[in-house]
Every structure is written in structure tokens, then in C-alpha cells.
Amino acid sequence: MKPEIIITEDGSNSLYVSSLNESYHSGFGAINESLHVFIKSGFEKAIEIRKEINVLEIGFGTGLNALLTLKESIQQGIRISYDGIEPNPIKREIYSKLNYPYLTDMPDASVLFNRMHESPSDSKIEILKGFNLRKIKSGLEDVELKPDFYQLIYFDAFSPDVQPDLWELSVFKKLYRTMTNGGVLVTYSAKGQVRRNMQSAGFVVERLPGPKGKREILRALKTGKR
Numbered sequence: 001m002k003p004e005i006i007i008t009e010d011g012s013n014s015l016y017v018s019s020l021n022e023s024y025h026s027g028f029g030a031i032n033e034s035l036h037v038f039i040k041s042g043f044e045k046a047i048e049i050r051k052e053i054n055v056l057e058i059g060f061g062t063g064l065n066a067l068l069t070l071k072e073s074i075q076q077g078i079r080i081s082y083d084g085i086e087p088n089p090i091k092r093e094i095y096s097k098l099n100y101p102y103l104t105d106m107p108d109a110s111v112l113f114n115r116m117h118e119s120p121s122d123s124k125i126e127i128l129k130g131f132n133l134r135k136i137k138s139g140l141e142d143v144e145l146k147p148d149f150y151q152l153i154y155f156d157a158f159s160p161d162v163q164p165d166l167w168e169l170s171v172f173k174k175l176y177r178t179m180t181n182g183g184v185l186v187t188y189s190a191k192g193q194v195r196r197n198m199q200s201a202g203f204v205v206e207r208l209p210g211p212k213g214k215r216e217i218l219r220a221l222k223t224g225k226r
């Protein structure tokens with residue numbers, strides 16, 4: 001499965017996988033989507049109560065969410081430990097061509113983006129003071145996750161139509177267990193069955209307005225009240 005670099009409507013790149021007929025981001029804008037779904041609806045909510053957070057990303061992929069989170073963490077003085085699960089890391093010939101560092105207004109964005117991709121899997125690496133990254137080279141289904149550990153989860157797997165197993169109730173139960181009370185999980189999908197699976201796992205689920213081209217997204221909160 002060799003991804004192909006494409007350009008989305010806001011000028012930022014994404015990757016298209018022809019064998020799945022699926023791209024890594026919305027065609028209406030990869031950066032626009034990532035900022036809306038993961039930063040604004042997830043990160044901003046999680047840091048309301050803590051200035052030091054453990055983040056888990058399901059599907060590290062291009063590293064776009066990690067880069068934007070790093071930028072926010074610098075601007076807002078938040079310490080981050082970021083774990084990114086990814087069974088199929090993208091190769092240098094791909095990540096070196098992505099235009100995210102040039103579109104992210106942050107000093108040394110290219111250096112930091114490359115450092116993220118070049119860091120070895122399964123070790124905790126300091127990308128910048130206050131931002132540690134551990135890439136986990138495995139599928140979510142095979143990873144053991146510590147209980148009560150994460151304050152924020154970016155659920156950015158391929159869509160439920162393409163990868164239905166990753167959106168099952170058992171997966172959301174696993175993610176519920178690994179989150180702390182007050183923890184936040186965000187995803188771009190607003191599918192009814194996904195929402196019901198999240199609720200059955202114990203989350204309180206909100207439907208929020210989506211980014212351009214998408215009516216709604218989901219935010220699931222672990223309130224600890226059940």
C-alpha cells in the first residue's frame with residue numbers, strides 16, 4: 001500500500017491510498033480538519049483542566065496532528081507526552097515532501113517534523129523540551145495500554161467503512177480504560193453506530209459541528225460517573 005501525495009482544498013497535502021480508495025484527511029483541507037477536530041475540539045478541551053497531558057493518537061500517519069499539537073503546546077506552555085500508534089510508518093521519501101512544516105507558522109518546524117519521523121519506534125524521544133514522543137509500531141488491537149493514563153485521545157483511524165474493526169465496542173472499551181477521569185477522545189466520524197459504541201463503552205458523547213465539508217464530529221468524555 002504505497003500512498004500518493006495529494007493537495008487538499010486549503011493547500012495542505014494529504015495521502016491517498018488507492019487500494020483502500022481512502023485518503024488520510026478530508027479533501028476540504030487536511031490542516032483545516034486537523035485544527036478543527038483534534039486541536040480545537042480535543043486539545044483545547046483537555047487543557048482546560050491540566051497543563052501537563054498524556055496524548056494518544058490512533059494512526060500517527062503523516063505526523064500532522066503531532067506537529068500541530070507541538071505548536072500549540074509551545075504557544076500555551078503545556079507539557080506533552082505523546083504516544084502515536086502506527087503499524088505502517090510512512091517512508092522518508094514521502095514525509096520529506098509533505099508541506100506541513102512550511103504551512104505551520106512555527107520556528108524550526110521542518111527540523112522538528114523530521115525529528116518526529118526519524119525518531120525510532122517504541123522509545124520515548126524528547127522532540128523539544130516539554131514534548132516527548134513515543135511512536136508505537138503496531139496496530140491498536142495488539143497494543144497493551146496502561147489503565148487511567150491518557151487525558152486526550154486523537155482517534156484518527158481510517159473510516160469505519162474501510163476499517164470497521166477499529167470502531168467496535170471492544171476498542172472503545174479499551175480506550176475508556178486507558179483514559180483518566182475527565183479525559184477527552186475526539187474523532188472526525190459522526191456515524192451513529194460509532195456514537196452508540198462509545199456510549200456503550202461508558203463515554204458521554206457530544207456531537208459538535210464539523211470542519212468544512214462535514215456536518216458533525218464526535219467528542220467523547222470520560223466523566224467517571226458510571
Ligand SMILES: C[S@@+](CC[C@H](N)C(=O)[O-])C[C@H]1O[C@@H](n2cnc3c(N)ncnc32)[C@H](O)[C@@H]1O
Nearest residue numbers: 024059060061062063064088139140156157158
Ligand atoms: C486516516 S489516516 C490518519 C493518519 C494521521 N493521523 C495523519 O493525520 O496523517 C489513518 C492511519 O491509521 C493507520 N492505521 C492503520 N491500521 C491501524 C491499526 N490497526 N491501528 C492503528 N492505526 C492504524 C494508518 O496507517 C494511517 O496512518
